[in-house]
Amino acid sequence: MSDIPDSSTAPTRTIDGVHYHQHDIVIVGAGGAGMRAAIQAGAGASTAVISKLYPTRSHTGAAQGGMAAALANVEDDNWEWHTFDTVKGGDYLVDQDAAEILAKEAITAVLELENMGLPFNRTPEGKIDQRRFGGHTSEHGKAPVRRACYAADRTGHMILQTLFQNCVKLGINFFNEFYVLDLIMTEVDGEKRPAGVVAYELSTGELHVFQGKAVIFATGGFGKIYKTTSNAHTLTGDGVGIIWRKGLPLEDMEFFQFHPTGLAGLGILLSEAARGEGAILRNSEGERFMERYAPTIKDLAPRDIVARCMRTEIREGRGAGPNKDYLYLDITHLSPEVIDAKLPDITEFARTYLGVEPYTEPVPVLPTAHYAMGGIPTNVKAEVLSDNTTVVPGLYAAGECACVSVHGSNRLGTNSLLDINVFGKRAGDNAVEYVKTAEFAPLPDDAAEFVKGLIDQVRGATGTERIATLRRELQESMDDNAQVFRTEETLIAVTEKIQELRERFLNISVQDKGKRFNTDLLEAIELGFLLDLAEVVVYSALSRQESRGGHFREDFPKRDDEKWLVHTMAYLSGDAHSADAGDHIKLSTKPVVITNYQPMERKY
Amino acid sequence: MSTVLEERPAAADAIQKFTATMMIRRFDPDVDTEPRWQEFSVEMLPTDRVLDALHQIKWEQDGSLTFRRSCAHGVCGSDAMRINGRNRLACKTLMKDLDISKPVYVEAIKGLPLEKDLVVDMEPFFASYREVQPFLQSSSKPEKERLQSAEQRARFDDTTKCILCAACTSSCPVFWTDGQYFGPAAIVNAHRFIFDSRDEASEVRLDILNDKEGVWRCRTTFNCTEACPRGIQVTQAIAEVKAAVLRGRP
Numbered sequence: 088m089s090d091i092p093d094s095s096t097a098p099t100r101t102i103d104g105v106h107y108h109q110h111d112i113v114i115v116g117a118g119g120a121g122m123r124a125a126i127q128a129g130a131g132a133s134t135a136v137i138s139k140l141y142p143t144r145s146h147t148g149a150a151q152g153g154m155a156a157a158l159a160n161v162e163d164d165n166w167e168w169h170t171f172d173t174v175k176g177g178d179y180l181v182d183q184d185a186a187e188i189l190a191k192e193a194i195t196a197v198l199e200l201e202n203m204g205l206p207f208n209r210t211p212e213g214k215i216d217q218r219r220f221g222g223h224t225s226e227h228g229k230a231p232v233r234r235a236c237y238a239a240d241r242t243g244h245m246i247l248q249t250l251f252q253n254c255v256k257l258g259i260n261f262f263n264e265f266y267v268l269d270l271i272m273t274e275v276d277g278e279k280r281p282a283g284v285v286a287y288e289l290s291t292g293e294l295h296v297f298q299g300k301a302v303i304f305a306t307g308g309f310g311k312i313y314k315t316t317s318n319a320h321t322l323t324g325d326g327v328g329i330i331w332r333k334g335l336p337l338e339d340m341e342f343f344q345f346h347p348t349g350l351a352g353l354g355i356l357l358s359e360a361a362r363g364e365g366a367i368l369r370n371s372e373g374e375r376f377m378e379r380y381a382p383t384i385k386d387l388a389p390r391d392i393v394a395r396c397m398r399t400e401i402r403e404g405r406g407a408g409p410n411k412d413y414l415y416l417d418i419t420h421l422s423p424e425v426i427d428a429k430l431p432d433i434t435e436f437a438r439t440y441l442g443v444e445p446y447t448e449p450v451p452v453l454p455t456a457h458y459a460m461g462g463i464p465t466n467v468k469a470e471v472l473s474d475n476t477t478v479v480p481g482l483y484a485a486g487e488c489a490c491v492s493v494h495g496s497n498r499l500g501t502n503s504l505l506d507i508n509v510f511g512k513r514a515g516d517n518a519v520e521y522v523k524t525a526e527f528a529p530l531p532d533d534a535a536e537f538v539k540g541l542i543d544q545v546r547g548a549t550g551t552e553r554i555a556t557l558r559r560e561l562q563e564s565m566d567d568n569a570q571v572f573r574t575e576e577t578l579i580a581v582t583e584k585i586q587e588l589r590e591r592f593l594n595i596s597v598q599d600k601g602k603r604f605n606t607d608l609l610e611a612i613e614l615g616f617l618l619d620l621a622e623v624v625v626y627s628a629l630s631r632q633e634s635r636g637g638h639f640r641e642d643f644p645k646r647d648d649e650k651w652l653v654h655t656m657a658y659l660s661g662d663a664h665s666a667d668a669g670d671h672i673k674l675s676t677k678p679v680v681i682t683n684y685q686p687m688e689r690k691y
Numbered sequence: 692m693s694t695v696l697e698e699r700p701a702a703a704d705a706i707q708k709f710t711a712t713m714m715i716r717r718f719d720p721d722v723d724t725e726p727r728w729q730e731f732s733v734e735m736l737p738t739d740r741v742l743d744a745l746h747q748i749k750w751e752q753d754g755s756l757t758f759r760r761s762c763a764h765g766v767c768g769s770d771a772m773r774i775n776g777r778n779r780l781a782c783k784t785l786m787k788d789l790d791i792s793k794p795v796y797v798e799a800i801k802g803l804p805l806e807k808d809l810v811v812d813m814e815p816f817f818a819s820y821r822e823v824q825p826f827l828q829s830s831s832k833p834e835k836e837r838l839q840s841a842e843q844r845a846r847f848d849d850t851t852k853c854i855l856c857a858a859c860t861s862s863c864p865v866f867w868t869d870g871q872y873f874g875p876a877a878i879v880n881a882h883r884f885i886f887d888s889r890d891e892a893s894e895v896r897l898d899i900l901n902d903k904e905g906v907w908r909c910r911t912t913f914n915c916t917e918a919c920p921r922g923i924q925v926t927q928a929i930a931e932v933k934a935a936v937l938r939g940r941p
Contacts, residue, residue: 141813143855144759144767201836204827206844206851206887213838238851244766245851252826290806319761352738355764436764439783440738555750598754601721604807607754 096135096260098295105535106295110135110260111522112515113284113299115267115326118145119243119507120486120514121305122250122259127515128303129259132522135297137262137286139321142251146307146319147507150243151433152360153218153235154200154504156193160214161233166190168225169234173502174684176222176389177460177495178636179652180339182680185467185491189502189509196508197236205249207238208429218429219363222389222499228691231363231387235501240358240432246504262297264289266609268538270302270329270482273528279473281482282528285538289609292602294542296534300525301481301518304330304463304471305511308487311613312621313456313570314562317349317356321613326488328616330463331623332663335473336656338490338677339461340620341628342637344498345571347393349455351413353440357433357452359500362386364429366418368397369449370405381691388691391497391637394454398571408451415449454571460498460637461627462490464656464677469514475656475677481521481528485514492654495679496636545611550594554611557588557595561614561621569625574642578629585622586666592618626668627655648686652679711735711791713744715756716798717808726805730794737787741774741797745781745809758809765920768856772809773798778858778918800861802870816857819873823881823899828892843888850883850928852921859915859925871904875915875925878906882928885941893941897932906933 098106112128114121117138128134138145157164169190174181201207201215208216217233225232238245254261269285283298306326310318331337347368348357362368368386370376380396381388388396397414406412418426418434423446426434434445443450463484464472469491471482486507493506564584568577592615599607633647634640653676661671711733718726731752733744742760749756758781759769765783772781775789775796789795803811831837853876860866860874881900885893900906906929915925935941 140761140767140769141817141855144761144769146762146767148854149762149764149766198836202829202833204884204887204889206847207836209839209841209844211841213840213843215836241766241852244854248851248853255821256824256826290812319767320763321761432766439785440764553750554754555746596754599757601719601755603720604757604810606757607749 096262104293106293107298108135108295109298109527111299112301112303112518113137113297114303114305115284116305116307116486116488117142117261118305118307118486119147119246119250119504120511121303122254123508123511124303124305124485124515124518125259126250126253126257127512128518129254129257131519135260135262135299137265137267137284137297139264139266139325141263142254142261143247145247146322148244148247149317149319149356150246150504151240151356151358152363153220153237153242153501154197154246154508155220155223155234155499155501156197156236156505157190157234158194158197158215158217158236160210161217162225164225164232164234166194168227168232169193169223171227171684172223173493173499174495175228175689176499177497178646178689179684179686180492180495180635180654180679182492183682183684184680185493187682188467189493189505192509193505196505196512200246200249200508203249203253205238205245207236218360219387220500221359221362221387221393223501224384228383231384235360235363237360239428240360240430243504262286262295265295267325267329268541268612270333271530271534272333273531275528278480280480280528282530283534285535287538287542289604292605294535294538296530298527298530300522300527301483303514303518304484304488305486305514306488308459309617309620310456310459312561312565312617312624314559314566315349315354315453316456317346317354318456323613324616324620325613327462328619330471331619331659334659335471335479336464336658337461337623338464338656339492339496339654340623340657341631341655342460342496343456343624344390344458344460344637345394345454346457347390347397347454348416348452350436350440351451351453354455355436355440356455356457357416357436357450358430359390361416361418361430361433364425365421366416368393369415369417370400371407371411372405376400376405384691389497389499392691394571395639397454413451413453416452417449418445419447419449456570458498458503459487460490460492460494460496462488465489465491467491467513468517469510470517481525483514483518485510496638541612542608545597546600546605546608548595548597548611550596552591552595554595554614557591558614558617561585561588561617565621569628572639572641573628574640575629578625581625582629582668585618585625586668589618590666622668623657623672626672627657627674630674631655652686653677654679707736708734709791711744711786712794713748714794714796715748715808718805720807735786737785739786740782741784741786741795742770742781744786744795745797757807766854768854771800771856771858771861773800778862780856780858780920783920800857802861802863802867803857813857815870816860816874816876819877820855820880823873823877823896824892825880825884827884827887827890829889830891837889839888846888847883847886849923850879852923853879853883854921856920858918858920862914862918864912864914865908865910869904869908872908873900873905875929878929878932879923879925882932885932885935893935894939897936897939900932901936906936909933
């Protein structure tokens with residue numbers, strides 16, 4: 088019953104070595120958002136899911152702490168409080184209509200996952216258990232609230248597995264280890280529409296064109312622009328980069344989240360659930376420093392605030408360790424039974440990678456690049472926008488690659504597992520509706536030409552620059568200059584570095600000249616996307632002369648609602664290869680949707 | 692942060708760093724008829740993982756070295772490989788935990804078709820997984836969540852941890868000689884549903900696993916349990932499924 092029929096994954100035709108497929112809906116990416124979309128799409132239309140990885144390798148699986156929903160299973164809660172927390176957590180840059188949908192539909196989203204089989208932790212009554220998480224409060228900030236539904240500290244793993252299991256049940260067509268490199272846009276009746284995508288099959292080196300009436304991008308984030316990151320090696324922003332190169336805008340790219348508790352020196356994530364369960368951040372003096380900064384909710388302040396406080400503690404000389412360059416996450420006051428039941432994976436990470444025993448020793452931690460709040464602008468139907476308001480018919484985006492914007496300038500913990508489920512489902516549902524009446528947009532004769540050229544050029548590269556060297560220099564410069572604290576000076580320094588790296592990128596060497604499983608070639612192409620996106624991040628950050636959420640400008644330390652209560656929209660225009668970012672990136676703004684909550688000072 | 696690391700006295704680094712010899716089993720299907728061993732030398736810190744050694748080779752010495760990896764901290768299941776004869780995740784194996792006075796041998800996992808270097812074809816593995824109907828089957832349509840006690844939830848907790856890395860299945864001598872055998876990972880994923888109080892299709896799965904290529908092929912060698920990077924008691928899970936097959940119910 089669950090076996091995928093061969094006929095549906097076989098190409099319909101092969102011309103000049105390029106394989107052609109046709110499906111109503113083509114989904115790019117098989118993480119949480121992509122598979123949640125696929126479950127909707129596969130039930131209503133012919134669907135193909137194309138993924139660079141095997142679906143269960145996607146980074147949704149690394150999410151740990153939980154998924155927010157005001158179920159009120161363990162204490163009083165409601166979706167309106169959740170909406171408020173999301174808006175305040177995002178420092179009022181959140182589109183409030185979207186946040187309302189996120190918080191309202193959260194409840195159904197969690198129940199649907201349970202119904203699909205997700206093994207949530209349970210309350211003594213057998214209901215889904217809930218825990219505290221940063222920035223989630225009752226009565227508009229009065230006290231932390233138990234809103235995060237969870238499965239130990241492997242909630243993302245369970246979501247990814249459950250969605251994959253249900254895709255297997257539905258017989259969804261997966262194209263695993265196919266790397267999408269181009270989106271084909273065709274003009275129909277005077278408007279641009281997606282006609283399909285072009286993918287490079289990693290195992291053979293052959294090209295595939297997937298024609299679709301609707302295309303959904305669910306390609307995840309791009310944390311690999313940084314050196315210290317919780318993100319997987321494969322999170323190189325390919326999907327966001329493809330959209331960018333097509334001349335479609337990217338929104339709020341300057342807002343990147345640094346998760347407070349990465350394992351020091353490694354960046355491996357230690358869930359905020361630790362603090363939700365009572366863990367305490369301490370400085371070299373053993374002081375619970377968050378009490379000074381956020382007297383009401385202390386260690387459970389939102390991530391942007393905690394990350395900044397940590398950096399401040401280190402700057403002021405209260406960092407721990409021989410070099411005073413990290414802080415401690417202390418869970419030694421929790422019983423080993425509680426730790427084993429609720430935080431088993433992260434304690435194992437501390438043991439495996441740092442040799443620290445969290446039962447008895449505090450764990451060295453530092454902020455780690457974690458999540459892109461910005462990305463491909465969409466409306467609440469997950470439809471991609473080509474400017475502030477115009478929809479690209481048939482093109483959708485969901486998950487970290489998208490910017491709805493439900494996270495504004497800083498995402499709350501547990502809202503991303505929620506985002507992928509709510510907006511992944513919406514993307515799937517709306518695509519199904521769309522393809523009922525839409526026709527296939529015609530493919531150009533040379534649909535695969537661009538990718539063919541790109542592959543040949545990269546495989547043939549015989550320069551002198553090593554890909555890994557350029558990537559490392561990019562990542563180090565981003566860590567040094569565009570991390571938690573930024574100034575005009577540091578941002579200009581990294582802009583110049585990126586300019587230099589883009590030039591050196593033209594002189595790379597690719598050693599593997601083969602066709603099969605050429606991961607050398609793959610990494611070169613990924614680096615191209617990283618360079619493009621890092622440039623947009625930095626250029627947008629340079630422009631925003633204020634501090635808000637995840638974007639803190641030391642030279643403009645205050646939030647400026649007069650001028651900057653707006654989203655940033657970045658467009659590629661002019662010569663994409665020109666040296667100066669200002670010659671090929673154009674910035675504009677987009678109004679923030681405000682419904683119920685007027686911006687207030689953000690205190691916790 | 693990197694600035695801080697760079698400021699560390701060079702002497703400290705010199706003490707910490709060590710040289711290790713890596714013997715990698717290479718295979719390029721376009722060139723080689725048989726896999727061959729190739730020696731590399733890498734400069735490592737004690738906290739470095741085998742994955743870091745592979746990256747150092749790929750990034751600084753030979754770009755053609757091919758392996759899968761993604762999360763790099765043991766949750767995505769991409770980089771299962773044979774390290775000194777044992778199946779492990781390269782990202783979860785620290786160099787300091789290996790005997791680096793001798794070469795470290797790294798090769799692809801066994802029993803699945805070799806594609807290139809450390810990469811195998813995972814399709815047969817996932818085909819076995821799909822055959823056990825690894826998804827919840829329940830006729831009830833509750834308005835809210837289905838209730839499940841903490842004890843019922845705990846009954847199948849261990850097998851929910853599986854990341855489908857294939858370290859267990861490809862460590863199994865039965866699987867090496869009989870590729871038709873479902874293998875430990877598929878049985879683990881059947882176990883996850885057979886013992887879930889919400890599921891109604893246990894009998895179907897027990898029937899599937901009562902097949903001649905099912906649980907009875909297991910010879911209880913415990914290789915799978917030893918190989919599992921998630922610490923799942925794989926052999927015990929298989930034994931529990933065997934007992935359930937005999938009972939005809941979970």
